[in-house]
Amino acid sequence: xxxxxxxxxxxxxxxxxxxxxxxxxxxxxxxxxxxxxxxxxxxxxxxxxxxxxxxxxxxxxxxxxxxxxxxxxxxxxxxxxxxxxxxxxxxxxxxxxxxxxxxxxxxxxxxxxxxxxxxxxxxxxxxxxxxxxxxxxxxxxxxxxxxxxxxxxxxxxxxxxxxxxxxxxxxxx
Amino acid sequence: xxxxxxxxxxxxxxxxxxxxxxxxxxxxxxxxxxxxxxxxxxxxxxxxxxxxxxxxxxxxxxxxxxxxxxxxxxxxxxxxxxxxxxxxxxxxxxxxxxxxxxxxxxxxxxxxxxxxxxxxxxxxxxxxxxxxxxxxxxxxxxxxxxxxxxxxxxxxxxxxxxxxxxxxxxxxxxxxxxxxxxxxxxxxxxxxxxxxxxxxxxxxxxxxxxxxxxxxxxxxxxxxxxxxxxxxxxxxxxxxxxxxxxxxxxxxxxxxxxxxxxxxxxxxxxxxxxx
Numbered sequence: 322x323x324x325x326x327x328x329x330x331x332x333x334x335x336x337x338x339x340x341x342x343x344x345x346x347x348x349x350x351x352x353x354x355x356x357x358x359x360x361x362x363x364x365x366x367x368x369x370x371x372x373x374x375x376x377x378x379x380x381x382x383x384x385x386x387x388x389x390x391x392x393x394x395x396x397x398x399x400x401x402x403x404x405x406x407x408x409x410x411x412x413x414x415x416x417x418x419x420x421x422x423x424x425x426x427x428x429x430x431x432x433x434x435x436x437x438x439x440x441x442x443x444x445x446x447x448x449x450x451x452x453x454x455x456x457x458x459x460x461x462x463x464x465x466x467x468x469x470x471x472x473x474x475x476x477x478x479x480x481x482x483x484x485x486x487x488x489x490x491x492x493x494x
Numbered sequence: 495x496x497x498x499x500x501x502x503x504x505x506x507x508x509x510x511x512x513x514x515x516x517x518x519x520x521x522x523x524x525x526x527x528x529x530x531x532x533x534x535x536x537x538x539x540x541x542x543x544x545x546x547x548x549x550x551x552x553x554x555x556x557x558x559x560x561x562x563x564x565x566x567x568x569x570x571x572x573x574x575x576x577x578x579x580x581x582x583x584x585x586x587x588x589x590x591x592x593x594x595x596x597x598x599x600x601x602x603x604x605x606x607x608x609x610x611x612x613x614x615x616x617x618x619x620x621x622x623x624x625x626x627x628x629x630x631x632x633x634x635x636x637x638x639x640x641x642x643x644x645x646x647x648x649x650x651x652x653x654x655x656x657x658x659x660x661x662x663x664x665x666x667x668x669x670x671x672x673x674x675x676x677x678x679x680x681x682x683x684x685x686x687x688x689x690x691x692x693x694x695x696x697x698x699x700x701x702x703x704x705x706x707x708x709x710x711x712x713x714x715x716x717x718x719x720x721x722x723x724x725x726x727x728x729x730x731x732x733x734x735x736x737x738x739x740x741x742x743x744x745x746x747x748x749x750x751x752x753x754x755x756x757x758x759x760x761x762x763x764x765x766x767x768x769x
Binding site for chain 1: 666
């Protein structure tokens with residue numbers, strides 16, 4: 322059921338990003354809500370679930386945009402790898418790690434997708450793309466993270482059972 | 495750790511296979527089906543997004559002004575397009591009279607109206623999806639215009655029911671252009687630029703570029719008809735020692751708010767013509 326909800330959210334966010342959000346540019350870029358969603362999902366619900374959600378998000382996004390199918394799945398993979406930090410994180414405080422995951426994930430996503438586009442013959446102006454697109458995109462994605470993180474945290478609290486291996490709210494054995 | 499490695503290999507393998515299949519157009523039917531399913535939602539969100547954007551774009555009740563401003567912009571754009579065509583026509587008559595050649599009329603243009611259903615959310619690419627595809631007779635390379643008849647871009651990917659149009663502001667786009675000067679033309683190349691949106695390059699240094707000058711397609715290369723309005727010069731990058739000048743252009747059409755576009759189906763670009 323959780324993956325059906327994730328799929329519906331991915332579908333909606335992709336449609337929203339390519340329609341209503343096309344009006345909303347800040348610093349010349351638009352927030353990547355899907356990337357933020359995948360990063361927050363990985364931060365809040367763990368690497369195991371992110372291993373399913375990230376490729377789903379990537380492939381669905383590419384089917385609805387002009388990128389070659391597979392580009393986004395590949396570009397979102399680093400978020401899943403980085404989510405391994407959660408296994409070693411002794412606290413339940415996930416917001417700051419989620420912000421870090423969004424920032425690093427945006428950088429990795431941009432570099433990988435531009436590499437793929439270059440490989441298939443698209444003319445990517447690397448210097449301008451890094452400086453004028455990727456850096457503002459990192460800041461903007463971090464800024465919009467709470468808008469995705471908070472509902473997802475509520476959803477996680479409502480669906481994930483309390484682990485018996487935890488003592489209190491913040492310490493994991 | 496081993497599970498992670500297997501996962502990574504699987505995702506990388508499937509992704510690379512997907513990219514290769516995409517390049518071969520093998521996944522076009524799946525993309526068409528996905529867009530078919532998403533287009534009603536996207537159309538609704540587009541309609542929803544416009545007033546919200548108007549609201550946040552200004553102070554209270556400024557949406558009406560924004561809309562009025564847009565109408566005026568479209569009117570100006572239409573008039574600029576007409577002016578550009580008239581100026582170009584006058585210069586062309588002069589050229590042809592000078593060369594004692596017979597005037598070759600442009601065939602009547604046939605346009606197909608298309609609605610914009612999506613805009614590529616990726617930051618580097620500037621592309622829009624329209625609700626016309628191969629079943630409507632669209633082919634890759636066809637020229638797309640705004641409602642005011644200025645250049646929007648080129649059809650670059652055609653699915654059965656939809657097409658992706660690469661905008662003139664895309665970094666991968668380059669159009670042979672000409673600047674309409676007081677008594678002459680200066681040729682150059684208008685290309686998309688992440689920094690300046692639209693950049694005019696390769697203009698001979700002796701050309702007297704000035705702000706406000708209109709820029710149209712030159713028709714060179716045969717991929718675009720002559721005298722389609724691209725935009726106007728907003729800044730000239732003066733470099734005394736350089737062989738060529740550069741200028742920043744403002745596109746005539748408001749490319750961030752396209753709702754309806756026109757596909758020029760009667761013009762067959764050189765790249766679509768046989769040998």
